[in-house]
Amino acid sequence: MTDEELKELIASLAIKSDRLDAQMQKTDEKLSRIGDMLDGIGKNQGAVAEEFFVNSLLDDPHLGSIHFDDIAKNDFKHRGKTQEEYDIVMMLPTE
Numbered sequence: 001m002t003d004e005e006l007k008e009l010i011a012s013l014a015i016k017s018d019r020l021d022a023q024m025q026k027t028d029e030k031l032s033r034i035g036d037m038l039d040g041i042g043k044n045q046g047a048v049a050e051e052f053f054v055n056s057l058l059d060d061p062h063l064g065s066i067h068f069d070d071i072a073k074n075d076f077k078h079r080g081k082t083q084e085e086y087d088i089v090m091m092l093p094t095e
Contacts, residue, residue: 050087057090069093 001009054073061068070091077084 054088067093
């Protein structure tokens with residue numbers, strides 16, 4: 001292989017490498033958008049399930065044979081600097 005042929009080969013490989021980099025960037029962007037969509041779908045299904053469960057308990061505050069006096073949604077508790085969130089809190093009757 002001559003020096004000129006080697007230079008042409010390297011130049012063509014550089015062009016192909018640039019094209020591949022551009023295609024990989026497009027693919028990464030598409031995968032990122034797909035990931036965002038799937039994450040949104042999962043969160044949406046979780047919100048629907050949570051809402052269904054809370055509404056069911058508000059209509060009938062029983063879980064099996066256990067009766068609850070109070071049902072709370074999205075309750076927060078603080079322990080020092082730590083904040084905890086509870087999606088559903090069910091309180092038993094006080095005796």
